Amino acid sequence: MKKASKNILPYLFAFIILFFLIAAIFAPLIAPFDPVKQDLMHRLKAPGTVTDAGVHILGTDELGRDLLSRIIYGTRISLLVAFLSVIVSTVTGTWLGMLAGYYKGWVAVLIMRIVDIVLSIPPILLAILTVAVVGPGLGNLVFVLGFTRWPRYARVAYAQTLTVADKPYVQAAQFTSVSTPLIFRRHIIPNIAAPLIVVMTLEFGLMILFEASLSFLGLGVQPPTPSWGAILSTGRNYLSIAWWITSFPGFCLFFLVLSVNMIGDFLRDYLDPHSIRR
Amino acid sequence: MNDTVFDVQNLSVGIDAKNIVENIAFSLGKGKILALVGESGCGKSMTALSLMKLLPKQAVLSADSIKLLGKEISSYSEKEMQQVRGNEISIIFQEPSSDLDPLMTVGKQIMEAIQSHSHCSAKDARGKALSILQRVGIPDPAERMKQYPFELSGGMCQRIMIAMALVCKPAVLLADEPTTALDVTIQAQILHLIKELASDMGTAVIIITHDMGVVAEIADDVAVMYAGNIVESGNVESIFSHPEHPYTRALLASIPALSGERKQKLNTIRGVVPDPSAWPKGCRFNTRCDFAQKECFQEIPLLLSVGEDNHKAACHNCLKLQG
Amino acid sequence: MKEQKRKTVLSVKNLKVNFPVRGGLFGKEIGRIHAVDDISFDIYSGETFGVVGESGCGKSTLGNAVLRFLSPSDGAIYFQGENLATAGKDTLGKVRKKMQVIFQDPMSSLNPRVPVGISVGEALKVHCKLTRDEQKKRVADIFEQVGLKRDQVNRYPHEFSGGQRQRIVIARALIMNPELIICDEPVSALDVSIQSQILNLLMDLQRDRKLSYMFISHDLSVVRHICDRVAVIYLGRIVELTDTDRLFKTPLHPYTQLLISAIPSPGLKSGKKAEPQLLCGELPSPASPPPGCAFQSRCPHSKAICREIRPELTQSSSDHWAACHMIPGDKNE
Numbered sequence: 001m002k003k004a005s006k007n008i009l010p011y012l013f014a015f016i017i018l019f020f021l022i023a024a025i026f027a028p029l030i031a032p033f034d035p036v037k038q039d040l041m042h043r044l045k046a047p048g049t050v051t052d053a054g055v056h057i058l059g060t061d062e063l064g065r066d067l068l069s070r071i072i073y074g075t076r077i078s079l080l081v082a083f084l085s086v087i088v089s090t091v092t093g094t095w096l097g098m099l100a101g102y103y104k105g106w107v108a109v110l111i112m113r114i115v116d117i118v119l120s121i122p123p124i125l126l127a128i129l130t131v132a133v134v135g136p137g138l139g140n141l142v143f144v145l146g147f148t149r150w151p152r153y154a155r156v157a158y159a160q161t162l163t164v165a166d167k168p169y170v171q172a173a174q175f176t177s178v179s180t181p182l183i184f185r186r187h188i189i190p191n192i193a194a195p196l197i198v199v200m201t202l203e204f205g206l207m208i209l210f211e212a213s214l215s216f217l218g219l220g221v222q223p224p225t226p227s228w229g230a231i232l233s234t235g236r237n238y239l240s241i242a243w244w245i246t247s248f249p250g251f252c253l254f255f256l257v258l259s260v261n262m263i264g265d266f267l268r269d270y271l272d273p274h275s276i277r278r
Numbered sequence: 279m280n281d282t283v284f285d286v287q288n289l290s291v292g293i294d295a296k297n298i299v300e301n302i303a304f305s306l307g308k309g310k311i312l313a314l315v316g317e318s319g320c321g322k323s324m325t326a327l328s329l330m331k332l333l334p335k336q337a338v339l340s341a342d343s344i345k346l347l348g349k350e351i352s353s354y355s356e357k358e359m360q361q362v363r364g365n366e367i368s369i370i371f372q373e374p375s376s377d378l379d380p381l382m383t384v385g386k387q388i389m390e391a392i393q394s395h396s397h398c399s400a401k402d403a404r405g406k407a408l409s410i411l412q413r414v415g416i417p418d419p420a421e422r423m424k425q426y427p428f429e430l431s432g433g434m435c436q437r438i439m440i441a442m443a444l445v446c447k448p449a450v451l452l453a454d455e456p457t458t459a460l461d462v463t464i465q466a467q468i469l470h471l472i473k474e475l476a477s478d479m480g481t482a483v484i485i486i487t488h489d490m491g492v493v494a495e496i497a498d499d500v501a502v503m504y505a506g507n508i509v510e511s512g513n514v515e516s517i518f519s520h521p522e523h524p525y526t527r528a529l530l531a532s533i534p535a536l537s538g539e540r541k542q543k544l545n546t547i548r549g550v551v552p553d554p555s556a557w558p559k560g561c562r563f564n565t566r567c568d569f570a571q572k573e574c575f576q577e578i579p580l581l582l583s584v585g586e587d588n589h590k591a592a593c594h595n596c597l598k599l600q601g
Numbered sequence: 602m603k604e605q606k607r608k609t610v611l612s613v614k615n616l617k618v619n620f621p622v623r624g625g626l627f628g629k630e631i632g633r634i635h636a637v638d639d640i641s642f643d644i645y646s647g648e649t650f651g652v653v654g655e656s657g658c659g660k661s662t663l664g665n666a667v668l669r670f671l672s673p674s675d676g677a678i679y680f681q682g683e684n685l686a687t688a689g690k691d692t693l694g695k696v697r698k699k700m701q702v703i704f705q706d707p708m709s710s711l712n713p714r715v716p717v718g719i720s721v722g723e724a725l726k727v728h729c730k731l732t733r734d735e736q737k738k739r740v741a742d743i744f745e746q747v748g749l750k751r752d753q754v755n756r757y758p759h760e761f762s763g764g765q766r767q768r769i770v771i772a773r774a775l776i777m778n779p780e781l782i783i784c785d786e787p788v789s790a791l792d793v794s795i796q797s798q799i800l801n802l803l804m805d806l807q808r809d810r811k812l813s814y815m816f817i818s819h820d821l822s823v824v825r826h827i828c829d830r831v832a833v834i835y836l837g838r839i840v841e842l843t844d845t846d847r848l849f850k851t852p853l854h855p856y857t858q859l860l861i862s863a864i865p866s867p868g869l870k871s872g873k874k875a876e877p878q879l880l881c882g883e884l885p886s887p888a889s890p891p892p893g894c895a896f897q898s899r900c901p902h903s904k905a906i907c908r909e910i911r912p913e914l915t916q917s918s919s920d921h922w923a924a925c926h927m928i929p930g931d932k933n934e
Contacts (some may be wrong), residue, residue: 044806158870168704169712171670175693175702178722233830308847317792431883461819464883466863488792491822491865532797534826536866540845541804541826544797550762551792 008268013259020256024075027112031069032057036224039064044242059244064235070226071249077227080257081141081220082207082250086200088146094196098188100154101161112158115151123148123210125215129220145210149203156199160192167191194271201264205257212253228253281308282345283449283482284329284367284576289341291321296556298337299324299506301581304499306450309476311483313493313514316503317529319551322486325503326454329484330369330377331359347449358597364395368443372455374435378427384438385423388445395446414441415471433464440471440569451475453485457492465561469496488534494518499588502526505552505562512589522594524567561594569595610781610813611667611700616640616676616686618659618666622888634887635692637673638837644781649807649814651828651845653821653860657884659837664785664817668702669693680781693848698728701774705786707766711758718744718754721773728777739776747772747802764795771802781813788823804901821864824847833857836887836895839914843921853923855900894926902927 025032032054040063042051047059047067057069096115101106127144135141166169170187178186208228214220215229223230228249235245284306291299299321306312316321328339331354344352346366354362363369371377378389388407389400398406404423411419415438427435436456443451453472457465473496476483487493493500494514500513504524510523521527531545549566552558561579564570573594581592618637621630634660644650654660666673669685678685681696688696704710711720722740724732731739741751747768758766767787774782784803788796804827806812816826824831824845831848833841833856841854852858885891885898894912897903906926914924 028839108635168710172702172704172710172720175668175670175697175721177697179727180724186715186719187712191712205907317794341606407678433883461884462821462865463655463859465865469865489865490793495865529793532794533866534797534800534822536822536825536849536864543801543804544826546798546801547794550764550795 010263013262013266016255016259017263020075020252021079023072024079027072027076031066031072033066033069035069035073035226037065044238046242046244047244058248059242061231061245062238062242066180067231067244067248070231071228071252074226074228074231074249075252077138077221077225078208078211078253081138081145081211082204084142085145085149085207085210086204088142089150089203090153090196090200093150094157097154097157098161098184098192100105101158101186102188104162108158111154115154118148119151119250121148124213126218127214127219128258136219136222138221141211141214144214145207149207150201153196156195157192160195161188162193164188174275191196195268197271198264198268201260201267205260205264208253208257208260279410283308284346284449284484285343285345286329287342287344289325289339289344290329291324291333292340293554297506299314301326302508303581304501304508304511306484306499307483308449309448309455309480310498311476311485311496312499312501314484314486314495314501314503315488315490317488317551319554320326320503321506322488322503323454326369326452326484326486329452330363330367331356332363332369348443356386364391364448366397366448367450367452368446369452369454370436370439370443370456372458374425374432374439375427376458377439378435380427383424384424384430388423388442391442393444407441410441410445411438414438414444414475415467416441431464432460433467436460436464436468437471439476440468444475444479445477447481449482451481451483453483454485456485457472458487458489464587465492466495472496490530502529505557506554507562507592509563509593510589511581512585513587516585516587516589520585522596523563524569524595525563525591526591561592571595607648609643609682610645610646611815612677612679613643613667614641614677614679616666616678617674618662618665618671619674620788621821626923632888635837635890636887637666639676640834640837640839641676641833642839642842643833644815646780646813647807647811648829649816649827649888651824651831652815652817652834653819653824653831654834656708656817657887658834659836659887660817660819661785662837663834664815667769667815668700668783685898697778698724699778701777701782703767703774703782703784703787704768706790707763707770708758708790710770711766716755716757717761717769721754721769721776723805724777740772743772743776746806747775747807748798759818763791764798767791767795767799768802771799771806775806775810776885777810778810781815783815783817785817786819787816789818796823803827813930822866833860836885836890838895838924839922840896840925841923842914843923849923851918853921853928854925855927856896857923859901863868894924896925 039060042049042060042064043062045056045060047057049056049059056066058071061067061070096111100111126148130140130144165188170183173183173187211220211227212229212232215227216233218233220229221227232246232248235242238245282305286305287303288371289302290297302325304312314325316322327333329344333339341352343350346362351362370549378384385407388411389403390499392398392403392406407423408419411422416422416434416437456472457468468491472483475481485496493581497514499519500514501508501509502525503509504525510517510521510526517526518530521530528545528547532547534544547566552562558565560576561574564574567574571594579592581590583589584591584596616637617635617639619633619635622632622634623629624631640663642650652660652663665671667678669785673686676686681699683692683695683696685693711717718740721743722736725736725739740754744751744754749765749768761769784828788799800823803814807814816824816828828845830844832839833854835856841848841852841857849861852861891898893909894907897907900907904926912924912926914922916922917928
């Protein structure tokens with residue numbers, strides 16, 4: 001709507017996201033140092049310290065690695081894990097939710113009960129279990145996050161499909177024997193997509209936080225691969241003598257998640273059918 | 279005339295510096311029923327809301343005068359209007375079930391309405407509620423008062439809305455499409471009730487509707503609205519027996535009649551109602567009128583007398599025929 | 602009789618649709634709503650068959666059962682030599698090419714995210730082996746026939762007004778050259794001036810294409826104008842069935858009489874119109890209809906027999922059927 005386009009805030013938040021995205025994609029070009037190269041001579045140096053190798057703008061960590069480079073490479077992991085797990089949970093959740101909403105009856109009962117069960121498992125517990133069984137790693141992280149988060153999409157897709165499937169245009173399509181996959185593709189998915197996109201953005205922010213907390217607990221990406229959560233986790237031990245190690249990744253996490261959430265809120269208003277139809 | 283209870287002169291409503299309702303003028307006597315009739319988007323509901331000063335925030339109301347019982351309310355503040363609303367002027371809406379609180383028994387809602395306007399004990403309020411429910415034809419009112427809105431049918435809910443609107447014996451009752459959501463048999467009951475209340479209690483009624491049948495059934499006076507203007511007004515007999523404005527004529531002719539030939543081609547009005555942002559210059563009906571002439575595209579016709587009994591029409595052609 | 606010579610398009614025999622009423626903690630079935638209760642009628646080729654009644658009387662359920670949007674509990678629906686009531690998916694798909702539907706609300710009848718030409722042409726894609734260009738031409742042709750412009754096929758529903766959208770819905774119904782169109786309140790969401798355009802269009806199409814309509818409506822003046830024969834439905838049963846002229850001139854069933862007198866009409870005002878008869882009370886709940894005649898609770902003429910025995914739909918004169926104990930023609934049984 002008009003009001004939204006006049007507002008510059010969404011553009012600001014989009015810019016912040018873009019900023020992190022560029023950092024993630026072009027990490028090797030941007031990062032001033034190798035993120036895993038240790039330099040034990042220059043441990044825990046404050047931001048702005050100049051060494052033989054160059055300027056450590058954000059200082060160094062407990063093994064003398066350049067913090068800025070580690071954060072830039074960490075962005076990669078954060079965004080990648082969040083992106084993949086959102087895709088996994090969206091695809092799973094939307095499909096199951098749509099099937100439940102379209103076929104109703106026992107299909108719906110079965111799927112929605114599974115949703116209830118999965119929602120009652122604490123995600124951290126599940127993560128610990130999974131890591132215990134198959135070991136830590138990026139793939140497992142995506143699996144755990146995707147598996148614990150799909151019910152939210154399923155619920156939204158279920159509720160939306162219930163209303164859309166009863167619309168006369170869907171009935172008319174069924175009446176003319178349009179194949180079920182085409183009914184889904186043409187008549188249902190486009191009409192339930194808007195709220196799901198909003199859920200996706202909000203979940204994206206949540207996934208970044210989840211990845212950080214799992215890595216913080218040592219259940220996520222394993223060292224020496226840099227990830228925001230892992231940096232925060234190790235930095236915690238040096239909080240009293242090296243505040244920068246926890247502060248900078250913390251700030252990044254805060255700004256990125258805030259921006260993603262604000263964009264989600266903005267999309268919610270923008271995609272609201274009432275605002276589309278004048 | 280002394281029994282005029284409501285008199286409106288030159289009322290306009292604007293949104294974004296565009297007038298969506300313009301030059302509305304009418305006056306209404308005690309116990310009379312005026313129908314504002316028009317198709318969707320003609321501004322009839324906006325007019326009703328503006329009379330209660332219940333317009334949405336972005337809408338601006340301007341009027342030369344809005345006189346309710348001789349008091350000029352056009353300059354009233356929101357606080358003063360709250361005193362007027364419910365006491366001297368009440369409104370009922372199209373969807374009765376959505377205007378009642380679903381979590382409160384109807385009896386409690388009516389008693390609340392009574393007690394908010396007059397300070398009386400719960401017992402007195404209950405007695406009053408019972409008698410007014412009886413008055414609007416609700417069978418077994420004591421039992422109904424214990425029920426929740428969802429337990430009552432649409433017709434019952436509308437009766438209760440009318441009862442609540444009438445607790446303070448307002449001088450004017452605004453009814454915005456009161457029977458559109460109801461079945462014909464129930465509609466007939468509700469219209470009969472409104473008519474009876476107007477004649478017995480002397481309440482002046484402004485009924486807003488799109489249904490010419492409802493108008494013929496209930497109204498004393500009619501104002502036909504098109505694109506934010508009143509295009510024709512007068513008493514109900516003269517409008518139905520000899521409509522003057524081409525729009526009124528076309529509208530009446532497009533309704534399938536209950537007598538005469540069936541399966542005939544119905545009269546239609548070509549095109550669609552123009553959008554308020556693109557109202558044509560001159561007469562606003564000129565894009566759809568079969569008789570439009572040069573001046574219709576240049577000058578807005580004024581609402582002028584075309585016959586006896588206050589029959590007025592806003593059309594260049596009607597005036598010419600009058601000489 | 603001329604009726605016998607006419608071809609029957611749709612034949613509904615003793616159709617029943619029940620819905621379970623569930624209650625209690627475990628959703629046990631505690632009763633059944635007879636939404637459509639033993640309804641039979643025929644629709645002949647080229648005629649408009651009206652189905653009228655108040656909301657909740659079961660007229661839309663009847664339409665949905667004929668369309669097989671829901672399964673009838675009992676009875677038969679014959680169309681094109683098949684019994685739709687028991688037909689499987691394949692038979693339904695084959696038969697439905699010749700039966701179409703127009704819904705009440707033109708807003709929700711079209712997918713807002715798809716160009717209208719695609720919505721209209723959907724059936725062609727499923728049923729006919731046509732090239733893309735042939736399909737496009739057929740859709741554009743049909744657009745012209747319903748009074749739209751050929752180049753409007755690529756637009757989206759929100760670019761059209763309500764009346765235009767209803768024309769698009771009609772175009773979608775016509776694309777397969779159906780024999781029968783079920784119209785479920787096709788004009789009640791439209792303004793009067795637009796309503797008359799759509800009614801004219803429906804009548805023109807019927808004349809040009811020999812269509813039959815089943816016209817479900819609550820608006821008696823519209824029904825009178827467009828329908829050839831009318832069935833009046835009360836609580837899931839036909840209470841009166843005859844041709845339109847007879848129904849409006851000499852209605853037999855008290856319910857029909859009251860229904861007709863309740864119509865507010867500008868046409869009647871000119872004469873000295875009697876106060877309309879007011880129907881007291883409201884439609885009883887279909888879950889617990891009164892015993893005997895379903896209408897007895899509101900009927901001004903009800904007698905003891907009405908409270909005990911349910912009147913059957915009987916023929917009182919040629920082609921005039923009514924279900925009431927008080928009708929003279931009924932007595933000679």
